[in-house]
Amino acid sequence: MRDARLDPEISPASVFLALWHAFVFRLPSFQQLDSDLRHSYLQHWIGAERAFRDDTLRYSLCGFDLDPLQAMLVDVNRRFKRGKVFDPGRVQGHLVAALDGIEVLSSFSRHCESCLKRRVTRKDQAGRKIEETQYYHRAVGCQMIHSPVKPFLAWEWLQPGESEETAALRLLRRLPEAYGSRFFDILVLDALYAQTPVLKLTQKLGWDVVISLKQNSRDLYQSAVRLFARRPPDASFTETQDHKLYRVQLWDTEGLPFTIDNPEPVRVVRSEEILERNRFREGKRVRHSTDHEWLWITTLPQSAFSAAGIRQLGHARWKNENNGWMDLTKHWAFKHGFLHACEHRPQRLNAAGQREPVPNHGLAAVTLILLIAAALCSCFVLRHSKLVRRDHLTAVAVAAQLRTWISKTPPSIRAPD
Numbered sequence: 001m002r003d004a005r006l007d008p009e010i011s012p013a014s015v016f017l018a019l020w021h022a023f024v025f026r027l028p029s030f031q032q033l034d035s036d037l038r039h040s041y042l043q044h045w046i047g048a049e050r051a052f053r054d055d056t057l058r059y060s061l062c063g064f065d066l067d068p069l070q071a072m073l074v075d076v077n078r079r080f081k082r083g084k085v086f087d088p089g090r091v092q093g094h095l096v097a098a099l100d101g102i103e104v105l106s107s108f109s110r111h112c113e114s115c116l117k118r119r120v121t122r123k124d125q126a127g128r129k130i131e132e133t134q135y136y137h138r139a140v141g142c143q144m145i146h147s148p149v150k151p152f153l154a155w156e157w158l159q160p161g162e163s164e165e166t167a168a169l170r171l172l173r174r175l176p177e178a179y180g181s182r183f184f185d186i187l188v189l190d191a192l193y194a195q196t197p198v199l200k201l202t203q204k205l206g207w208d209v210v211i212s213l214k215q216n217s218r219d220l221y222q223s224a225v226r227l228f229a230r231r232p233p234d235a236s237f238t239e240t241q242d243h244k245l246y247r248v249q250l251w252d253t254e255g256l257p258f259t260i261d262n263p264e265p266v267r268v269v270r271s272e273e274i275l276e277r278n279r280f281r282e283g284k285r286v287r288h289s290t291d292h293e294w295l296w297i298t299t300l301p302q303s304a305f306s307a308a309g310i311r312q313l314g315h316a317r318w319k320n321e322n323n324g325w326m327d328l329t330k331h332w333a334f335k336h337g338f339l340h341a342c343e344h345r346p347q348r349l350n351a352a353g354q355r356e357p358v359p360n361h362g363l364a365a366v367t368l369i370l371l372i373a374a375a376l377c378s379c380f381v382l383r384h385s386k387l388v389r390r391d392h393l394t395a396v397a398v399a400a401q402l403r404t405w406i407s408k409t410p411p412s413i414r415a416p417d
């Protein structure tokens with residue numbers, strides 16, 4: 001671990017371990033970490049010779065070197081693959097990853113030089129409409145999704161003024177360099193990525209794709225809907241899941257032109273689903289049903305994957321929105337706002353020989369440490385923990401038990417490698 005401070009008393013490795021402690025044991029806030037750092041057991045464990053406060057954490061993290069963190073995340077995931085962590089849940093033998101855009105924080109007041117901006121209309125206290133600039137950060141994350149352990153493989157921040165597809169393409173190009181192109185087989189993508197450059201790049205890198213098809217891909221969407229309206233479904237079945245009943249009808253065709261400019265033939269699958277479930281209204285159980293329509297584009301051929309298989313893959317991405325980033329923000333107390341717009345940063349000399357603050361890496365560093373902690377913890381809980389298997393404890397409860405245990409038992413120190 002490295003940061004931009006000169007000859008610091010508290011090493012970057014100790015700062016990393018302090019954050020690691022906060023995430024692994026699910027501390028509710030950085031104030032809590034601040035108070036834990038007063039205890040000698042924690043100072044001892046992270047290799048710090050004295051107590052330190054959140055200002056030291058902030059000053060270090062703002063100038064943190066991201067490369068060793070990136071390398072650690074890659075190393076963790078490669079070990080998972082060698083250790084067969086991704087084998088359970090393979091889809092017809094395939095490993096599946098998904099790409100998603102994620103908004104990380106937004107503010108009307110605090111902002112930094114790498115904030116994205118948008119105009120937002122909202123109502124003031126008197127109920128008048130006012131237009132204001134909102135500042136936010138957004139990233140694209142790639143995550144394994146088929147297996148119970150679902151680590152993020154890579155993370156790419158959107159730069160001010162650039163589109164989400166640009167960041168996504170940069171992430172996709174970076175993946176094979178870090179992991180090799182055979183790390184997974186199928187990439188599941190949001191409708192936003194139904195674009196020629198994405199399709200061309202994934203084909204070049206050797207991944208099959210399943211992409212949501214929505215009305216933003218107007219020509220392909222309309223030709224698929226017109227074609228399917230004229231014929232009966234190619235398959236229909238019912239499926240029960242968590243007390244919900246799905247009546248599914250599927251249409252499937254190969255050979256529709258992707259766009260007018262890029263008429264490469266693609267396969268389109270459409271699913272019409274009636275979801276029936278019980279609801280309680282005024283103390284009575286009533287049957288309630290809703291209609292849903294889904295379309296996907298895929299490069300997987302009919303000979304290898306049935307329409308039902310494509311539907312399963314398409315819905316895997318949809319579920320990802322519920323248990324990917326959401327889980328991290330909800331159950332991991334990811335309150336990183338304390339690093340945002342941090343003005344007090346280590347200085348360096350610029351090309352003109354003037355002193356200036358180093359670029360702010362605080363948010364990026366904290367995010368990477370969180371992704372590493374989340375990957376290892378979910379692997380530990382799902383694959384090793386007797387507490388989970390024997391007592392059916394949740395991951396949050398396991399974290400609480402481990403925290404009680406380490407605060408009682410000063411662990412023996414092994415210097416970080």
Ligand SMILES: [Zn+2]
Nearest residue numbers: 111112114115
């Ligand atoms: Zn910002």
